[in-house]
Amino acid sequence: MKTVKGFSKFLLAGIVASVIISIILCVYSLTPIHIENPDKNTDYIWEPNSRWITMTEGIGGGKYDANGFNNVEVMENPDIIIVGSSHVEGRNVTQKENMSYLLNEMFEGKHEIYNMGISGHHFYKTCQYLPASLDRFEVTPKLVLVESAIVELSKDQVEAAINGTVEFSLSHSEGLIALLQKIPFLRVFYSQIEDGLFDLFMPELQPEVIVTPISEGTTESQINVDEEAYELMFNYLASIEEEYDTEIVIFFHPEEVLEEDGTISFKNNQHVSAFASEAFKNGIDFIDMTSYFETMYYEEHKVPHGFITGKAAFGHMNADGHSAIADVLYDVITKMEEQ
Amino acid sequence: MQMISFVLIGFVILIFCLLCVSKKLISDIEKNIAVSNWILLIASYVFVIYADYRFAIVLGLITISSWFFAKYEKYSYVGVIIALASLGYFKYTNFFIDTFAHIFNLEYERLSIILPIGISYYSFSAISYVVDVKRGRINSRDLKSVALYLAFFPKITSGPIQKSKEFFEQMDTDRKVDLNSLFTGVQIFMFGLAKKIVLADRLAIFVEQVFTTPMAFGSLTVFLAGVAYFFQIYFDFSGYSDMAVGVAKVLGFDLPKNFNLPYMAHNITEFWKRWHMSLSAWLQDYVYIFFGGNRKGEVRTYVNLFLTMLFGGLWHGAAWNYIIWGVLNGFGLSVHKLWMKYTKSNEKEQNLLVSIISIVLSDLFFIFTLMVFRAESLSKAWVILTRMVSFEAGLEHVYFWLIVTVVIFAIACVAAYIKSKDNVIVGKFKNVSRMEGFYPIMDLTKLPGLILFLVFCGLTLCLAYTGGSPFIYGKY
Numbered sequence: 001m002k003t004v005k006g007f008s009k010f011l012l013a014g015i016v017a018s019v020i021i022s023i024i025l026c027v028y029s030l031t032p033i034h035i036e037n038p039d040k041n042t043d044y045i046w047e048p049n050s051r052w053i054t055m056t057e058g059i060g061g062g063k064y065d066a067n068g069f070n071n072v073e074v075m076e077n078p079d080i081i082i083v084g085s086s087h088v089e090g091r092n093v094t095q096k097e098n099m100s101y102l103l104n105e106m107f108e109g110k111h112e113i114y115n116m117g118i119s120g121h122h123f124y125k126t127c128q129y130l131p132a133s134l135d136r137f138e139v140t141p142k143l144v145l146v147e148s149a150i151v152e153l154s155k156d157q158v159e160a161a162i163n164g165t166v167e168f169s170l171s172h173s174e175g176l177i178a179l180l181q182k183i184p185f186l187r188v189f190y191s192q193i194e195d196g197l198f199d200l201f202m203p204e205l206q207p208e209v210i211v212t213p214i215s216e217g218t219t220e221s222q223i224n225v226d227e228e229a230y231e232l233m234f235n236y237l238a239s240i241e242e243e244y245d246t247e248i249v250i251f252f253h254p255e256e257v258l259e260e261d262g263t264i265s266f267k268n269n270q271h272v273s274a275f276a277s278e279a280f281k282n283g284i285d286f287i288d289m290t291s292y293f294e295t296m297y298y299e300e301h302k303v304p305h306g307f308i309t310g311k312a313a314f315g316h317m318n319a320d321g322h323s324a325i326a327d328v329l330y331d332v333i334t335k336m337e338e339q
Numbered sequence: 340m341q342m343i344s345f346v347l348i349g350f351v352i353l354i355f356c357l358l359c360v361s362k363k364l365i366s367d368i369e370k371n372i373a374v375s376n377w378i379l380l381i382a383s384y385v386f387v388i389y390a391d392y393r394f395a396i397v398l399g400l401i402t403i404s405s406w407f408f409a410k411y412e413k414y415s416y417v418g419v420i421i422a423l424a425s426l427g428y429f430k431y432t433n434f435f436i437d438t439f440a441h442i443f444n445l446e447y448e449r450l451s452i453i454l455p456i457g458i459s460y461y462s463f464s465a466i467s468y469v470v471d472v473k474r475g476r477i478n479s480r481d482l483k484s485v486a487l488y489l490a491f492f493p494k495i496t497s498g499p500i501q502k503s504k505e506f507f508e509q510m511d512t513d514r515k516v517d518l519n520s521l522f523t524g525v526q527i528f529m530f531g532l533a534k535k536i537v538l539a540d541r542l543a544i545f546v547e548q549v550f551t552t553p554m555a556f557g558s559l560t561v562f563l564a565g566v567a568y569f570f571q572i573y574f575d576f577s578g579y580s581d582m583a584v585g586v587a588k589v590l591g592f593d594l595p596k597n598f599n600l601p602y603m604a605h606n607i608t609e610f611w612k613r614w615h616m617s618l619s620a621w622l623q624d625y626v627y628i629f630f631g632g633n634r635k636g637e638v639r640t641y642v643n644l645f646l647t648m649l650f651g652g653l654w655h656g657a658a659w660n661y662i663i664w665g666v667l668n669g670f671g672l673s674v675h676k677l678w679m680k681y682t683k684s685n686e687k688e689q690n691l692l693v694s695i696i697s698i699v700l701s702d703l704f705f706i707f708t709l710m711v712f713r714a715e716s717l718s719k720a721w722v723i724l725t726r727m728v729s730f731e732a733g734l735e736h737v738y739f740w741l742i743v744t745v746v747i748f749a750i751a752c753v754a755a756y757i758k759s760k761d762n763v764i765v766g767k768f769k770n771v772s773r774m775e776g777f778y779p780i781m782d783l784t785k786l787p788g789l790i791l792f793l794v795f796c797g798l799t800l801c802l803a804y805t806g807g808s809p810f811i812y813g814k815y
Contacts, residue, residue: 199805
């Protein structure tokens with residue numbers, strides 16, 4: 001009897017504690033659930049009109065629009081769309097700091113720019129969904145801004161993108177799992193476990209980390225470029241431009257690395273020339289943010305990635321990064337109009 | 340078996356159950372104490388062997404030598420020498436070879452010596468036992484008692500360095516191992532765990548980045564990283580100590596408090612009475628007093644202070660930055676002693692403003708010394724210190740978790756102040772803080788206490804930094 005009473009007390013305390021923790025965590029990390037995208041132009045969309053808050057990486061908040069994208073309001077027929085990954089989605093900054101919002105502000109109604117960035121959608125997946133992204137509007141947008149954090153392409157992945165077979169992320173938007181995801185405590189706890197919370201308590205099982213140094217002095221001529229992959233990808237993108245009578249602009253933002261001597265270097269950009277030349281050959285505009293980020297660092301002492309909740313120059317794009325990209329895109333679009 | 344691991348948690352639960360069963364089955368108190376001590380001794384050696392069986396051999400040899408030589412007053416110094424020599428061999432051999440080869444420009448190969456788990460702590464405990472027997476503070480004990488004193492697993496890896504008298508007193512009594520001790524111990528353990536995995540580990544991210552690439556950051560950020568390290572080392576080490584105290588409590592032992600709000604100290608002397616208290620007390624008892632303390636004139640007092648702190652610095656590791664860190668603290672203590680002498684400020688009541696200034700200055704001094712302590716080399720320490728005061732422009736990164744830490748720390752200080760407000764000051768040192776730290780222990784048999792504790796546990800797990808980082812004092 002005593003044991004039953006003790007267990008009941010513990011259970012009740014657990015339920016009450018979960019409620020209290022959930023209320024507290026609402027200001028720390030509030031993540032809506034994924035639902036399958038009815039327009040099939042992304043793997044998923046966020047629950048329409050749901051609020052989100054993040055303090056885990058960056059500090060931000062906002063409300064998804066009725067289409068489940070990170071915009072202040074739905075645009076039925078935007079003339080410019082931005083597609084890409086979580087960087088574009090901009091859930092690590094406030095909604096009014098992301099690049100699409102800033103562009104809308106800069107153009108003062110002259111253009112309508114619609115953000116269709118979704119977390120987990122890398123360059124290949126974004127390209128796979130390009131036709132569907134354009135199909136979903138009655139009037140095809142004149143310009144598509146495609147974000148990429150990579151310039152090294154592999155043939156297998158390009159073929160998967162063209163054939164529409166890039167790995168699909170499932171949404172669990174029904175039943176018990178959907179319900180459990182709506183409890184902030186369980187959601188955060190689950191993501192902590194995914195991030196390795198239990199590994200902290202199993203140090204004996206941790207493999208020794210072997211850091212393989214990146215060989216210094218590797219020049220682009222020494223880098224193995226899969227030319228066929230580039231050709232395939234840009235032919236595909238050029239065909240979309242032609243078919244939909246639109247223009248594609250790809251903007252690439254490399255990851256920066258702070259060096260011990262106070263200088264800055266960039267990762268993942270060894271293949272940038274191959275990428276740029278193939279884009280140019282196929283009439284696709286390409287923006288490499290490397291030099292802008294360099295100027296930003298040396299002149300303004302700012303970096304485009306990283307937040308005050310973690311490391312500087314690490315992780316997702318911060319408000320300065322969004323602002324820098326918005327500035328560059330604004331200039332490029334303005335010049336394109338002039339031409 | 341590390342302090343944060345499921346294996347350790349399972350191990351402690353097993354030992355707790357065994358102690359409870361022994362208490363239930365053996366009605367004779369004397370016999371039960373003996374059986375409990377055997378259980379703890381075997382568990383402690385299992386703990387050490389789990390890390391490496393060779394560590395148990397070293398521990399066993401030091402235990403036997405301390406037990407043996409303590410019995411013979413005439414030869415007790417041999418026990419001290421063996422403990423010191425073991426520590427010296429395992430911890431400092433390569434340092435001396437490096438230094439010697441560097442001075443004489445010789446080519447050499449470093450010896451592959453592994454540092455036995457907890458040797459820095461149990462060798463000091465061994466010295467404390469031998470010296471206390473020699474000084475007549477305690478009677479010599481049987482081998483089993485000495486072995487448990489040195490090997491007791493909650494404190495073996497990072498202390499606290501408990502005085503032998505206190506430990507033996509508890510060993511000989513009928514300790515409480517019940518649901519109450521379990522609840523209290525678990526709460527103290529969780530308190531320490533939260534300090535470590537939520538605060539210290541999150542601060543470590545910022546500190547690591549800024550200290551690795553100080554040239555990329557502006558002066559303000561480098562200074563803030565210094566402040567972050569100041570909090571990181573406190574939450575890391577005091578978190579570990581709390582966890583050790585918690586585990587020991589579950590097993591019926593009370594380990595001494597190792598920290599008592601050190602960052603609220605008004606001066607460096609008071610700081611060292613509040614920071615790593617078990618090591619400070621050990622150094623005072625067995626080094627400072629051994630050198631003559633303040634009984635051999637003014638100059639000798641200052642020299643003794645320097646030597647004691649130099650020894651304390653060297654204890655942290657075989658590197659020049661630790662030695663210089665020790666010397667800086669010795670210097671700070673001497674300057675404070677001189678200040679007290681000429682201003683007679685220890686006889687005056689301080690007002691609030693003077694108190695705040697004193698606390699801030701003491702903390703700034705410690706932050707400054709920590710830059711030397713933390714840096715990988717003296718040249719790196721110099722780069723960081725110059726960057727900090729050069730007002731150079733660079734990235735400015737006001738780390739969110741530093742702000743959170745400061746807020747939590749301030750709330751904890753206010754709570755401690757309210758709780759210790761009515762404490763009576765004993766003696767003439769009116770400028771010494773009255774504040775005492777405490778563990779917020781709740782009654783887990785009552786629903787509100789249980790809910791609060793579960794909320795605390797849930798938030799700890801949800802806010803923990805999952806990347807992890809080793810305990811700073813684990814390597815000493």
